[in-house]
Amino acid sequence: MAIVLGPNQYGKAEVRVVAVDRSTPRHTLVDLNVSSALRGDFAGAFTDGDNSHILATDSQKNTVFAFARDGISTPEEFGLRLARHFAGSYDWITGARIGIESFGWDRIAVGGQPHDHAFRRAGGEVRTAVVTADGDDLHVVAGLSDLVVLKTTGSEFWGFPRDAYTTLPETRERILATAVTARWRYTRTDLDFAAVYDSVRTTMLETFASLHSLALQQSQYAMATAVLERHPDVAEVRMSMPNKHHFLQDLSAFGLDNPDVVYHADDRPYGLIEGTVLRDDVPAAEVAWEGTPGFV
Numbered sequence: 001m002a003i004v005l006g007p008n009q010y011g012k013a014e015v016r017v018v019a020v021d022r023s024t025p026r027h028t029l030v031d032l033n034v035s036s037a038l039r040g041d042f043a044g045a046f047t048d049g050d051n052s053h054i055l056a057t058d059s060q061k062n063t064v065f066a067f068a069r070d071g072i073s074t075p076e077e078f079g080l081r082l083a084r085h086f087a088g089s090y091d092w093i094t095g096a097r098i099g100i101e102s103f104g105w106d107r108i109a110v111g112g113q114p115h116d117h118a119f120r121r122a123g124g125e126v127r128t129a130v131v132t133a134d135g136d137d138l139h140v141v142a143g144l145s146d147l148v149v150l151k152t153t154g155s156e157f158w159g160f161p162r163d164a165y166t167t168l169p170e171t172r173e174r175i176l177a178t179a180v181t182a183r184w185r186y187t188r189t190d191l192d193f194a195a196v197y198d199s200v201r202t203t204m205l206e207t208f209a210s211l212h213s214l215a216l217q218q219s220q221y222a223m224a225t226a227v228l229e230r231h232p233d234v235a236e237v238r239m240s241m242p243n244k245h246h247f248l249q250d251l252s253a254f255g256l257d258n259p260d261v262v263y264h265a266d267d268r269p270y271g272l273i274e275g276t277v278l279r280d281d282v283p284a285a286e287v288a289w290e291g292t293p294g295f296v
């Protein structure tokens with residue numbers, strides 16, 4: 001029996017970098033949380049404390065800030081630049097994963113006009129990007145998390161089997177609410193990432209709104225399918241969606257009826273619907289998903 005070093009990677013997690021463009025009086029702002037992880041031959045550092053192959057995590061952090069000095073266009077392009085740089089820096093570094101969260105800021109309206117340099121944080125939603133360099137291959141996975149949506153009709157849930165523990169009534173009318181977390185893999189690295197992101201997000205929202213849903217599973221599949229139908233450069237979509245239950249509150253103790261008016265918004269437990277929808281003619285790229293937990 002021998003004890004051996006298994007899979008490993010290392011890097012700097014959660015570098016918070018804010019880049020401001022003041023080149024015109026109308027400033028713009030990019031606010032990112034960047035995590036790097038390098039892959040390659042670092043065995044000596046783990047087994048013997050030999051750091052001769054170690055690109056220090058402090059240097060990785062500094063690289064993020066130095067590259068930001070040139071401005072940041074999209075998280076995907078910033079990730080591509082960092083991944084190419086790290087994976088190309090020493091021959092024993094064979095790959096890099098750059099994970100980015102992007103926080104949105106909207107202009108504050110003053111007298112009905114969007115302000116030039118004052119902002120408020122946009123919603124709870126976060127844009128995400130993961131760029132993976134693996135040898136000469138580059139993979140881009142874009143995404144979003146915590147896009148909270150709700151519809152007040154157009155949702156039913158019935159036809160499920162009833163066992164000894166089933167108490168849930170069938171319903172033809174309910175509130176459907178969820179927080180969408182989704183990631184989608186591109187087949188190219190030269191896209192207009194900002195435009196495609198907006199289009200994917202809009203497609204998901206429109207589909208959630210317009211589909212008459214018989215299950216959150218059906219809504220999720222329809223949302224991902226619509227993204228693939230409208231975006232030829234997306235190979236697969238992975239989604240994780242909690243069912244944010246809204247239970248009709250029993251008001252009979254107060255002599256009141258409740259014809260689908262008053263609900264109890266429960267925060268836990270929640271159903272969790274997870275799925276992948278993909279084109280069957282595009283090669284899989286599991287390495288693009290390594291280090292991104294929370295999806296099937």
Ligand SMILES: O=c1[nH]c(=O)c2[nH]c(=O)[nH]c2[nH]1
Pocket residue numbers: 157168214215216217243271
């Ligand atoms: O859309 C739903 N899917 C389920 O699997 C489920 N299970 C449940 O109790 N309510 C719901 N709703």
